[in-house]
Amino acid sequence: MYNAVGIDASKFKSTVTVIQPAGIVIRKPFDVLHTSNELNTLVTYLKSLEGETRAVIECTGRYHEPVVKSLEDAGIFISAVNPKLIKGQKQNSLRKVKSDPADARKIARYALDNWAELRQYSSMDTIREQLKTLNSQFDFFMKQKVVAKANLISLLDNTYPGVNKLFDSPARKDGSEKWGDYAYSFWHVDCVRKIGLKAFTERYEAFCKKHHYNFQKGKPAELFEAAKQLVAVFPKEKSYKLLIHQSIQQLNLASEHIEILRKEMNQLASTLPEYDTVMSIYGVGETYGPQLIAEIGDVSRFTHREAITAFAGVNPGVNESGQFRQRSNRASKNGSTKLRKTLFQIMTTYLQNKPVNEPVYQFLDRKRAEGKPYLVYMTAGANKFLRIYYGKVKECLHNLEQDSLPPEES
Template sequence: MRYLIGIDAAKAKNDIAIFNSDMGLVRKPFTVSQSQSDIQKLAKSFAAIDGDVRAVVESTGRYHLPIVEQLSKERIFVSVVNPKLIKQFGDNSLRNVKNDPADAKKICRYGILNWDSLREYTNMDELRTQLQLYNSQFEFFTSQKVSVKSNLIALLDMTYPGINQLFNSPVRPDGSEKWVDYAELFWHVDCVRSLSLHAFSEKYRHFCEKQGYHFQQSKCESLYASAQDLIAVFPKNAQYKALVKMAIGNLKEVITHVETLRAAMNEIASQLPEYPVVMEMKGVGPSLGPQLMAEIGDPMRFKHREALTAFAGVDPGVNQSGTLNQGSNSASKTGNPRLRHTLFKIMEVLIKLHPEEDKVYQFMDKKRSEGKPYLVYMTAGANKFLRIYYGKTREYLHALEADKETNE
């Protein structure tokens, strides 16, 4: 007899239902806490069941991880399922019941009907979960960086208007930018105007030497001349200086967090088997590569490439009914929004680099030349990129598995 355990995980508790293969409710839904002792007792009770036992847990971002990790350690077959699949799964009922015990029973019904296609949670999934967690924090601090930088620019527009547009130097590997370092020293136009050109030149030269920037006398003279005609709304005093310095300090702190997370993600991603083949793809680098791998997860869990494009929400929609068969539909956008965002950034890199030999770029360029709107050719490019990603990574992983079996 088969037994399916449906688990609806929450922050402090887990609601559990148990069905047999005949869709019979073995035990009335019950609740256990997220404590280690309760989950260990639960795992032992599952192990004592006479039959083939599998547990299905709805993915909740992070609340499902404690019980999944503990059950997996106790060698219980655990499968983590996308909540979208559970939500779309039919109950064969007109009643719309939404509570935790009902959700646990719904997960049971889903698990029984999809028994053979359930994928077991593995140790490698733990590493992928860690990478995904880092990526969520990376996205959070990146958004904070944008916000803090905008705040700094708004403050400097009152003391040194347009200072963020004075330099075109690229962002350094550590995330620092020349205009931010310059603003830390020359935070007000009067910091420049109060000096003679010679005095400013010497001070700017010292700044460049200290920060490791290339000094150009012509650039120095340009900065001095432009400062003469600027209007500062705020006066040069200690109060406004403290505000600007505080904003610069906040920005540098956030940049440190972002770059630390970026390096850590690349280190974690390098431990995954598909890392080498992913990093060889055009448009992917040490930043976007780990982000992409974090959100896709194990490519082997997708049975076909259409499943991956659907997961990302870049699959073409379908609108067909009777004699109506609409040929052009927008993307579903029902998948992972963070993955779509990463894919669009990769497409933007391809457009910027325009590698003529790359198939994804060729495809997008063709769509653009046909006059397709931005979202259309970007989504189409993301779809093609994922199909190639699916084929390359699975082929590589299958080859690794074959080599492993040969060596054994």
Template sequence: MISVGIDVSKEKSTICILKPYGEIVSRPFEVCHTERELSELASMLLCLNDDVRVVMEATGIYHLPILSYLKEKGLFVAVVNPFEMKEYRCQGLRRVKTDKQDAVTISNYGIDHWYRLKEYEAEESIYAELKLLGRQYRHYMRMRVESVLELTHLLDYTMPGIKTLLKGWNETNGKDKLGDFAEEYWHYDNITKKSEEQFIESYLKWAKEKGYHQSQDKAVKIYALAKEGIPTVSSDTPSTKMLVQEAVRVLREVDNTLMTILTQMQALAKSLPEYPVVRAMGGVGNVLAPKLIAEIGDVRRFHSGKALIAHAGIDAPPYQSGQFIGTERKISKRGSSSLRKIGYEVMRCLKTHKEPEDAAVYRFILKKEKEGKSKRAAKIAGLNKFLRIYYARVMEVYQK
């Protein structure tokens, strides 16, 4: 048995090859992620007359080139969770941290856990694409939060309090009423220079053009707020209009990107056999269904519903010592934080609407709340049940 430990960096990797009992086959050496050098590495490993297993840490995307290349050459490759490797690395008394030492540590891990190593299995291309789209969606959503904060900051100068009267972005249709309104009026002076009747007429015309509800009461409230508000930047300042409208433009560009990505995710998700089943579950709509499928991926890679729950990090590991058995256990949070966020959003949507036809999770949350659980704890318990049901129903689709 030969363990090949690979410490992966951005454009190169450090390799160490060991046999049991610390026998060194090859001391740590570097390999660049190029066709020629990876080909030489694969040829060398294939020439070793023994059972060879390659071990590496998951490193975001940096490990993918060498991983995919070695898999194509038919080598056994195991990808280890970085937290698990960190726990293994911390067993020693001396905390040496170099690329060469990390490669030795990973190689030793392969020897010590030889029979527990699980060969990496690539996801189907559609799940991999959904996962990539999901990551980019979250990236642009963070950009959107920053853009909204910047626009809100500017509106606090020109239209203080306006955000309380107008809704923001609608993820379903991509419309942003606050942004559209700020682009049109951008300063309270543009409202107060009109009479109330003139502004109401102007607002209703604007709402009709943009496809919003034409509410006269809303126009009256906005006009009253504009009369009472105290802008701290004059509308006569040349840069005021430019700054507000540029902030709206940036926000709109991000919104368009988000809608483009979401549309692509929906198209891919609808091509999967489990989509109708997932979409029919309580709390899951056209927006959350592709996000949920993208984050969970191929459910067949989990051996049970409990494994999916552990992947989400909402399992509560048992704690027992002597005669003491812990009952008030917190969730581990050792799993996908993105899946927990999406799952919690599903539970929130489930609770804010009337009881759905598929009401098992909804009633379970109500039951937990009646037992005295906090609303947040009840939703997490509901998510636990939701993922069990998700696993069972999707597996049933693939077993038919």
């Protein structure tokens, strides 16, 4: 006797229904508030059912987590499923109904139809959820940093044009850059050229000492001569200085948040079994590695390589009917946008570094030489990269599983 529990989660409540094979309804859809009392009542009820019980819930942001935690702690089989899989479930009806009870019934039918393939939620998924949440925040602050940087450069173009191109020092561990620190002290060209070369040299040397930068003797004269040729649109007024200082502080704050999250993501990802394998792949570093692991999740849930490329939305579409077969199709783009973004960034790394011995770069270069458009060869390269990723990580997890078995079983 199978009891399929369909749970449609929302922000403060979930709608639950229980059905058995042949469409036998054990419990009509009912609402459960996300409070400890009502969730405990739900657990007690599900444990009282005769036969095997499996619950399925959609991964809807963070709304499903209270229910998942309560059922998992109680030892009840719970599977968190991608909503797109539920959406593809057959309705067997010409009517299009969108309501919480209807969604709960649809999820329950999905549980029955895919009973043997349901994957139980595990504590390892908790780590992956944390990593995915961190990646979401990382993306949020990265967007803030891009906007803050563009805004700051726009302001400085009116007081000290091109100041962001005066230095090529790499960013520090806290995300700050030398040109930003320099612009905070010398925010207007008159801060340089009006005080004379000698005074500027002394102030620049003090600036380098304060911020722990190497002082180059020829640099002050170079900066001074360049400042003399620049045209400032805004006058050297207090209000403009305030705006620029606030913009620099905002940029530095966003950069600091990003570096903290980058470090935390890398540390958290290192606890997962596939970390070393992922980090060994060319083009993957301490930023892209945790992002890939966060967005892809556990590769064991993908039955084949085409499944993971479809999840990322970099698989070519299919358009066939009768004798007609379209040769060139657009990518589906149905999967994770954050994953596609990370994949395109990795493809950019390949194109910039040109590792001629890497199969992904060889594939990219061949497609580009054939005259394929940018999006076509980038998407094709991302597809090939994901297939290699899937093969290596799948093999890694299999080897770890074999190593954990007793000698007679392995």
